[in-house]
Amino acid sequence: MSQLLADLNDVLRDVFGDPDIALTETSTAEDVDGWDSLAHLNIIIALEGRFKVRFSTAEISMLKEEGQNIGSLVKLIASKRGDLA
Amino acid sequence: MGHDGGDVRALNAEGDDPVAALRASINPSISFTVANGALRRLTKLRQGGAKSATRTRIAVLGGSTTTQLAKFLDLFLFAGNIDAEIYEAPYGLIRQEVLDPTSELYSFAPQFIFIASGRRDIGAPSPAASQEEVAAAIDATASEWESIWQTAYERLGCQIIQNNFEAPPWRTFGHLELNHHAAEGAFIDGVNRELRRRAPRWVSIHDLDALTAAVGRWNWGDDRFFHLAKLPCAPEHLPLYAHSVASLVVARLGRSRKCLVLDLDNTLWGGVIGDDGLAGIVIGQGDAVGEAYVAFQKYAKALAERGVILAVCSKNEDANAREVFEKHPDMVLRLPDISCFVANWEDKAANIRRIAQELNIGLDSLVFVDDNPAEREIVRRLVPEVAVPEIPLDPADYVRAVEAHRYFEPAAISAEDFQRTDMYRANAERRQIASSVTDIHEFLRSLEMRAAIGPIGDVELDRSVQLIGKSNQFNLTTRRHSAADIQRMLESKTWETRFVKLVDKFGDNGLISVLLAEERGDALFIDTWLMSCRVLKRGVEQCLLNHVAETARARGLKRVTGEYLPTAKNVLVKDHYANLGFTQTGGSDDGATTWELDVGADWRPIPHHITEETP
Numbered sequence: 001m002s003q004l005l006a007d008l009n010d011v012l013r014d015v016f017g018d019p020d021i022a023l024t025e026t027s028t029a030e031d032v033d034g035w036d037s038l039a040h041l042n043i044i045i046a047l048e049g050r051f052k053v054r055f056s057t058a059e060i061s062m063l064k065e066e067g068q069n070i071g072s073l074v075k076l077i078a079s080k081r082g083d084l085a
Numbered sequence: 086m087g088h089d090g091g092d093v094r095a096l097n098a099e100g101d102d103p104v105a106a107l108r109a110s111i112n113p114s115i116s117f118t119v120a121n122g123a124l125r126r127l128t129k130l131r132q133g134g135a136k137s138a139t140r141t142r143i144a145v146l147g148g149s150t151t152t153q154l155a156k157f158l159d160l161f162l163f164a165g166n167i168d169a170e171i172y173e174a175p176y177g178l179i180r181q182e183v184l185d186p187t188s189e190l191y192s193f194a195p196q197f198i199f200i201a202s203g204r205r206d207i208g209a210p211s212p213a214a215s216q217e218e219v220a221a222a223i224d225a226t227a228s229e230w231e232s233i234w235q236t237a238y239e240r241l242g243c244q245i246i247q248n249n250f251e252a253p254p255w256r257t258f259g260h261l262e263l264n265h266h267a268a269e270g271a272f273i274d275g276v277n278r279e280l281r282r283r284a285p286r287w288v289s290i291h292d293l294d295a296l297t298a299a300v301g302r303w304n305w306g307d308d309r310f311f312h313l314a315k316l317p318c319a320p321e322h323l324p325l326y327a328h329s330v331a332s333l334v335v336a337r338l339g340r341s342r343k344c345l346v347l348d349l350d351n352t353l354w355g356g357v358i359g360d361d362g363l364a365g366i367v368i369g370q371g372d373a374v375g376e377a378y379v380a381f382q383k384y385a386k387a388l389a390e391r392g393v394i395l396a397v398c399s400k401n402e403d404a405n406a407r408e409v410f411e412k413h414p415d416m417v418l419r420l421p422d423i424s425c426f427v428a429n430w431e432d433k434a435a436n437i438r439r440i441a442q443e444l445n446i447g448l449d450s451l452v453f454v455d456d457n458p459a460e461r462e463i464v465r466r467l468v469p470e471v472a473v474p475e476i477p478l479d480p481a482d483y484v485r486a487v488e489a490h491r492y493f494e495p496a497a498i499s500a501e502d503f504q505r506t507d508m509y510r511a512n513a514e515r516r517q518i519a520s521s522v523t524d525i526h527e528f529l530r531s532l533e534m535r536a537a538i539g540p541i542g543d544v545e546l547d548r549s550v551q552l553i554g555k556s557n558q559f560n561l562t563t564r565r566h567s568a569a570d571i572q573r574m575l576e577s578k579t580w581e582t583r584f585v586k587l588v589d590k591f592g593d594n595g596l597i598s599v600l601l602a603e604e605r606g607d608a609l610f611i612d613t614w615l616m617s618c619r620v621l622k623r624g625v626e627q628c629l630l631n632h633v634a635e636t637a638r639a640r641g642l643k644r645v646t647g648e649y650l651p652t653a654k655n656v657l658v659k660d661h662y663a664n665l666g667f668t669q670t671g672g673s674d675d676g677a678t679t680w681e682l683d684v685g686a687d688w689r690p691i692p693h694h695i696t697e698e699t700p
Contacts, residue, residue, distance in 0.1 A: 014118060017125040038152060041310065045320045046118050057309045 004074055011046045015039070025071030029064070040064055047073075053080040104135045105469045111164035112474075113328035113489055120324040124160055137168040139338060144172045144195035146179040148206035149317040157327030158199070158334075165335045166449070176315060179206070183233050191240060197337070198237055199246045199330055200230075203293070203317055207250060207276065209269040212257070219266045219275070227279035234288050238543065246333050247284070248293040249277040254302035285544045289333045289496075296329050329491070336494040342472060343446055343493070345385060346437060348455035349399035349406055349428070353418065354378050355480070358405050369415025377480040382417035384484045389422050393493050396425040396440045398453070403428045433460050434467035452492045454483075529624060529694035532589040536625065537700035538632050541571060541582040541599070548596045549584055552615060557654040560615040561647065561661060566601065579604045581636055585629055586700065587620055594620055600629060602636075602645075608681065609637035611647035614661075624693035630665050631690040632697065634682070644681050651676040665691070 005025065013021045016034060029035040044060050063073060107126055115123065145155045155173045162169045172193040174182045179200060182190040210222045234245050250273045256262040262270035277294060284290050297305040300322055307319030318326060335341055350357045355367030355374050369375045389395045399406050406428035410420045425443050427436045441448045448470035455461050461473045477486055541549050550568045574580035585598035597620045601613040616625060637645050647662055662680035671679040
């Protein structure tokens with residue numbers, strides 16, 4: 001799981017062009033400058049490319065909602081890849 | 086340590102020119118994430134003062150979200166050395182932005198409007214609709230877009246890039262999708278055809294349908310992103326989409342490339358002519374790799390036939406290299422196809438500069454294709470203006486590698502220039518007939534000429550102004566009226582404007598004559614009369630005069646008057662009015678003469694061999 005979090009940070013640094021990004025499982029979109037709805041889509045696209053997974057329309061929508069954090073994103077990717085939790 | 090000029094330039098290009106490096110890194114196959122990274126670098130470079138050779142202003146009107154598309158459009162234009170200021174209209178307001186004269190579109194005053202529409206912006210008729218209903222729906226849809234173009238053009242005088250409509254990937258009528266009139270695919274096909282047919286010179290149709298087909302229709306749309314954010318396509322295709330639109334802007338701004346410079350060994354054939362000899366190189370049918378080289382040569386030949394210049398730049402003995410073009414039976418390209426042939430042992434950067442010089446075109450008009458990565462690299466460094474695409478190892482992939490960049494995108498505005506090869510060929514054929522027919526009347530009759538004569542409209546305006554600006558020989562007064570002048574005449578009640586288009590059995594000669602006349606007293610005074618010399622002695626003057634005489638009579642006028650103002654170049658038409666039966670009414674020391682023709686009850690039209698049609 002921690003490797004996944006590291007890889008995810010890698011993708012976010014790439015998407016935002018910000019080498020200082022270092023998020024934890026409790027971080028949320030609000031902690032990142034510029035994580036708006038367009039950036040959200042860019043992140044989804046980059047994650048799909050990096051982890052070879054596909055998010056459903058409902059999941060992409062859900063991830064933007066109140067109460068979601070990086071931890072929920074990591075869990076979702078892990079379950080899609082069939083990782084052991 | 087010796088430093089020659091080449092080394093210093095190489096150092097600069099590599100170390101000190103991040104702008105050139107960024108430009109070179111932008112290509113149509115970059116991924117969405119890489120394109121976003123390039124955009125961030127572009128923003129930084131612009132903050133540091135990076136500028137392009139040309140500027141333009143583009144308004145993007147979208148039926149879907151265009152934010153990302155507009156940013157990528159800017160990126161690809163920058164790659165083409167153009168800085169674009171972009172106004173993005175609010176999503177889904179194409180019609181409102183154009184129709185409302187107080188919209189931001191008009192205060193922005195763009196040079197280009199890109200209408201980023203898609204199939205969701207037009208309603209398809211019901212599958213139960215009759216043939217007539219579908220035809221009416223196609224006409225109504227095309228007319229609506231046409232009127233949007235007209236309104237924007239009248240208010241802004243700008244160029245318009247209009248998407249055509251992409252067929253959906255599904256086919257509810259199965260293999261009969263294009264056969265049955267009421268299928269969505271057939272409807273979209275009909276609308277696209279009408280848009281193509283109706284687009285005036287200042288509208289470029291961006292073939293979105295072809296782009297989606299090239300990508301694959303199911304792959305093109307990722308409906309998740311349409312439902313979530315109204316993105317026009319899957320984000321991974323947005324760079325390709327933006328590049329495709331940018332290439333039309335580049336073409337309209339006259340910055341398309343003009344010349345394809347080709348290496349020889351392992352680029353046009355397999356092997357090295359100097360080592361393998363004429364019998365040893367790989368080219369031609371019967372060998373898979375040889376056929377791949379033939380296919381690439383055919384592609385280059387087809388480009389050349391539509392006006393792209395071909396040049397050769399090769400490290401070889403000149404005689405060896407030429408011998409392949411002269412003697413190898415399987416070569417598609419021959420020496421007459423190559424406008425500039427350079428084979429020697431000097432460095433390619435220097436040779437490419439020489440090619441540009443000999444052809445008298447800019448370095449930024451050249452595309453250099455070479456299988457050797459070291460040669461590509463040295464040209465990129467030493468002549469950064471030249472486009473140098475990456476070339477894959479397999480010659481079967483060469484066509485795609487070059488075509489993907491759309492370096493040679495033609496501008497719709499030069500459609501007429503574009504038919505030049507055909508026109509010259511047709512002229513040669515006409516001359517052949519003339520020599521086989523002894524009687525001039527029989528010859529002219531055999532041409533089956535039809536002339537369309539009418540008032541200059543929006544569609545004819547650009548070409549008419551172009552002719553007014555450049556005709557020297559067959560030009561009675563050489564008055565260089567501007568587009569705005571013509572516009573004023575069109576709005577005036579006293580002026581008559583006429584263009585002539587001529588078609589004969591060998592082809593379309595295009596718009597070849599312009600006449601401007603003003604009512605003065607009891608006469609229609611010919612202010613301007615000019616004609617393209619390629620239709621001299623065909624009876625066009627007689628045909629047009631008859632038309633003008635009728636126009637004067639319809640206004641209740643008794644005379645047609647005109648004048649000849651001599652210049653260094655228009656002696657050809659010194660006796661123009663005398664030949665048409667006019668009477669001279671005056672003359673001055675500088676050779677200027679004035680003329681009149683009575684068009685009262687006794688007037689009879691002059692015979693000729695052209696059928697007049699209303700346009």
